[in-house]
Amino acid sequence: MGKAPLRVCVTGAAGQIGYSLLFQLAEGNVFGPDQPLVLLLLDIQPCLPALDGVVMELRDCALPLIQEVVGTADPLVAFKDIDAAFLVGAMPRREGMERKDLLAANVKIFKQQGEAIDKVAKKSVKVLVVGNPANTNALICAKYAPSIPRANFSAMTRLDQNRSQAQIAAKLGVPNSAVRNCIIWGNHSSTQYPDVAHAEAEVNGTWTPVPKAVGDDQYLKGEFITTVQKRGAAIIAARKLSSAMSAAKAACDHMHDWFAGTPAGRWVSMGVVSDGSYGTPEGIVYSFPVNITDGAWKIVQGLSVDEFARGKMDATAKELCEEREEAIAACA
Numbered sequence: 001m002g003k004a005p006l007r008v009c010v011t012g013a014a015g016q017i018g019y020s021l022l023f024q025l026a027e028g029n030v031f032g033p034d035q036p037l038v039l040l041l042l043d044i045q046p047c048l049p050a051l052d053g054v055v056m057e058l059r060d061c062a063l064p065l066i067q068e069v070v071g072t073a074d075p076l077v078a079f080k081d082i083d084a085a086f087l088v089g090a091m092p093r094r095e096g097m098e099r100k101d102l103l104a105a106n107v108k109i110f111k112q113q114g115e116a117i118d119k120v121a122k123k124s125v126k127v128l129v130v131g132n133p134a135n136t137n138a139l140i141c142a143k144y145a146p147s148i149p150r151a152n153f154s155a156m157t158r159l160d161q162n163r164s165q166a167q168i169a170a171k172l173g174v175p176n177s178a179v180r181n182c183i184i185w186g187n188h189s190s191t192q193y194p195d196v197a198h199a200e201a202e203v204n205g206t207w208t209p210v211p212k213a214v215g216d217d218q219y220l221k222g223e224f225i226t227t228v229q230k231r232g233a234a235i236i237a238a239r240k241l242s243s244a245m246s247a248a249k250a251a252c253d254h255m256h257d258w259f260a261g262t263p264a265g266r267w268v269s270m271g272v273v274s275d276g277s278y279g280t281p282e283g284i285v286y287s288f289p290v291n292i293t294d295g296a297w298k299i300v301q302g303l304s305v306d307e308f309a310r311g312k313m314d315a316t317a318k319e320l321c322e323e324r325e326e327a328i329a330a331c332a
Contacts, residue, residue: 005036005067007082011113012089013041014050016241017130020248021086022054026063030256031084031191038068042078045088074269075116082121084259087113087141090131092242097129103133103323104330110137111331121145123298126258126295127153134188135271135285136323140331142273142285151297154258154262155271157184157192157287159243159250163228164194166212168201171219177208178202181309183289184269185278185309186316187323190286193312194228194298198303262292278305278313284320 012018018041028035036135039058043051050079052073058069079085091105110129117127125148129138134155144155164182169175179201185193199210214220227234235243267289274286277299290297305313314330 003035005038005081006031007038007040009040009042009078009082009085011042011085011087012131014043014047014054015089016244016246017088018043018056020245021088021251022058024059024248024252026058026061026066026294028065030252033065033260036065036067039066039070040080040082041069041071041080043071043073043076045073046247048073049255050086054203067285075113079113079117079119080120082117082125084255085117085121085125085127086128086130086255087137088130088251090137092154100326103136103326106133106137107140107327107330110141111144114141116208117141118145118147121148123148125152128155128251128255128258129155130148130247131273132188133323134206135287136327138271139283139285139324142312144331149284151253151271153273153285154189154254154297155188155285156247156251156254157271158254159247159270160184160188160192160194160228160231160287161251161269162246162250163231164224166273167224167227167258168196172201172203172213173222174203176203180266181289182210183267183303184288185313187320188271188287189316190229191316191325192229193316193318194225195307195309195312196224197306197309198289240255257288258297259281259293259295261294267291270297272297272299275299277301278303279299279310280313280317283320284317284324286317286320 055071056071079263138153142150161184165179168179181199196210200207201213219220270290271285271287274280280286282310289300
């Protein structure tokens, strides 16, 4: 007997990120090369013609793992008995729109999706929020799905981690695989704190602390941080479109590790509900370094935090607390 298929939902499936994400899923890059899938693709009514085209393309790929593909605008169909969800769809920020306006529009979407997930999804479902503002959207989604453990909701900061890793690898002239344990603290926003104080790089065959390998504290506390924080804006300026391929890859990385676990001695960054670790306010969705075993994440404890890091971590926490209050008010 082969494996039972996993039921996986992708929202915003007709969009740019969805287009890159779905093929990676269907190829077996996330849940394994022998794991059959049922893909449930959700988008808004005006996007259904484009979604039909995506469904046709997936079928035309004739991929062996895909048992069924369903395109729909009904959340109760898309979330029915799912094992995993990629919540990609969200209202994009438009010219003249302030962040609080974006937040107000999107938290209502994620409130509705949380209610639908609570009603029809498996109670063991793992929900990854990609649509921005991702941390606070994840918080609202979890709030309105009270029958599902809050630990089953997370926000994506893996893209920022991947960006950090790539910047350090380029700086040192080593492969991306030769850098490990970069951390993203806090919000997936311009206040995030990319931290390499505990990261390592393999240089000349030896794993070395990144600060020592780079040997440029001014760069690590200045240009490196701002490059990662502003990378999304730089990509929009260059291609006139937001990050899609890299965001899809990061979403796949995030979900793969959530299901498969992290190797010994390595951690990954995930936006998860804070338990107060590292002096962060409890209850906000904050990005921490985590280890994952048997599908359960655990915040890495005991890492040193200096005065510089403390200031950065507190600033992004402050923004998340403000977002939480605005989001709760918008949902009232």
